[in-house]
Amino acid sequence: MAVVVVQPVPAETPPAVQRVLASAGLATRTLMISDDEDPFADLSGVDGLLILGGPRSAPSDTGLFADTPHSALIRDALAAEVPVLAFGAGARFLAKDRGRATHTGSGGTPGAEGTVRFTAAAGADPVFGGTARPSPGLRPALDTLELPAGAVVLACSEGYPEQAFRVGASAWGVRFLPPATTWAEESPSDLALDPWGEELLGRFAALVVARAEHTATRAFFTRRADAWEERFAYQTPAYEAGVSRMRLAPGGLALDLGCGTGRAMAALRAQVGPEGRVLGIDVTPAMLAAAARHGRTRDGQLLAADCTQLPLPRASVRGIFSAGLLDHLPDPHAALGEWARVTAPEGVLVLFHPSGRAERAARHGRTLDPDDLLAEDNLRTALEATGWQLEEYEDAAGHFLARAVPRAAVRPHRMTL
The missing domain is CATH 3.40.50.150 (Vaccinia Virus protein VP39)
Incomplete structure (x- = not known):
């Protein structure tokens, strides 16, 4: 079983990510958005996607995830309900790609963002449910986001409600960021998951394993x-x-x-x-x-x-x-x-x-x-x-x-x- 890690710059998959996925029995394959060629013709052998969206200074989702074979692979994964977990700008792409946004951000006020907290819907979510409260100091994304029809908000902060969300039954976007170096720096290889981040990724990995058989079936028949x-x-x-x-x-x-x-x-x-x-x-x-x-x-x-x-x-x-x-x-x-x-x-x-x-x-x-x-x-x-x-x-x-x-x-x- 394998998870494809999609990231915007040439680098190894962050060691912390590899370790958590490996502990669930999942291998990792890295796909660079900057590559000219897509090495994956289809979703064969792909049990999950992890989208590392890049640093806070990354361009908008349309710039970071342009219409390339990589975005086509992600769209195929969403259509086939392959489990997808997206961070940062990757979450913006996930929201944009699902179309017909109906939930609009409230236009928060800088300095009033407060802390990240779960919504009531998080308790019953297959990935967020059962996790501890987000670690103190996790920094919310300070921009608003339009979510697709039917999206469920899982985490919010004062003035910026769309900090984490689920689209459908198999795709999650997380916009708030772990502390330490991580996304504020130049490379996702610096990602150092805090305990809550490890727990979240571990629950996602467990879900990938549990759904692997159905994922393969859906991937085969969807196309x-x-x-x-x-x-x-x-x-x-x-x-x-x-x-x-x-x-x-x-x-x-x-x-x-x-x-x-x-x-x-x-x-x-x-x-x-x-x-x-x-x-x-x-x-x-x-x-x-x-x-x-x-x-x-x-x-x-x-x-x-x-x-x-x-x-x-x-x-x-x-x-x-x-x-x-x-x-x-x-x-x-x-x-x-x-x-x-x-x-x-x-x-x-x-x-x-x-x-x-x-x-x-x-x-x-x-x-x-x-x-x-x-x-x-x-x-x-x-x-x-x-x-x-x-x-x-x-x-x-x-x-x-x-x-x-x-x-x-x-x-x-x-x-x-």
């Missing part, structure tokens, strides 16, 4: 989301055939888990009818945005969520359709257990792929793996261990399909004498 529907439109009839095997009665809630652009949602809607509900769930917001552009909201609702922690009550779902998802999850057994939790006793699970296992293995230049989760015996064992009973299994040249029902719904045959 493919716009073309996904057109590229795989030919598979829609196969999806419709797969959904038909669910044999759902009208009414109830049906899920398209890992829905992508929602190609199964229309078929699910046809089964549950107008009195039923369809919910498309995916962990990548860009895919859900593409689904909305292609009209999937006509068939149901779209939700960004982790399929192993579904925000649904127990036994509330009649049917789950999941295409090409299960064997790509870090803990498929946890996922199957969660899906069993939300499924009603009369419910059904269909695992699907528009090509068979042998076909997919050949496409990737490999042979079938006997340990493959989707091999019949392996899948049957996994399902039974997590509350399911495998009823149908097909691994054909043109598709893969497994149909399962909750084990509590399986009734043993009674013997008659």
Whole structure:
């Protein structure tokens, strides 16, 4: 796992930063804004971004972070919800890049700035929550800032309220500065984190590690989301055939888990009818945005969520359709257990792929793996261990399909004498 450190001048990543990130198991790669070439073609292998915005005397955000490949990388990270922590002028760039500012600074009075303090929202924040109060002597930024729509202010000072903020669920800007040499000097390599700064960076590093799997998924699919529907439109009839095997009665809630652009949602809607509900769930917001552009909201609702922690009550779902998802999850057994939790006793699970296992293995230049989760015996064992009973299994040249029902719904045959 690696964090890319973006900084404005040629220098090594500050030792204090390297030490805190390394203690969380994160390597660092440095990207200089002054470089003419961008060494990162995309976000592959990037689990987080740390933007060191430079000294207090740095130019404005438009000067420091001009439209370069580096700013494009940061925008890609924001779109894919790669965790980003930005300091100083980097925080100004973060606010500017998110567009349509609605929160405007109050125009503070120099000399009246006071001390930096947390807002009430900081207590529930994934990074700021649980940290100690900012160290005495931390110096607030003495200019105002417009924040994007939906931004949450996390720290403020008298007259200058936007000292720290969160944009969305994965990007933080911190404008007040540690004491000692740090940003008032010429190089970010002088950064000497005070105890509070170390604690904040440590919490950010822990969040990067905890989200690494989802970060990789979002990074991969975000840059493919716009073309996904057109590229795989030919598979829609196969999806419709797969959904038909669910044999759902009208009414109830049906899920398209890992829905992508929602190609199964229309078929699910046809089964549950107008009195039923369809919910498309995916962990990548860009895919859900593409689904909305292609009209999937006509068939149901779209939700960004982790399929192993579904925000649904127990036994509330009649049917789950999941295409090409299960064997790509870090803990498929946890996922199957969660899906069993939300499924009603009369419910059904269909695992699907528009090509068979042998076909997919050949496409990737490999042979079938006997340990493959989707091999019949392996899948049957996994399902039974997590509350399911495998009823149908097909691994054909043109598709893969497994149909399962909750084990509590399986009734043993009674013997008659």
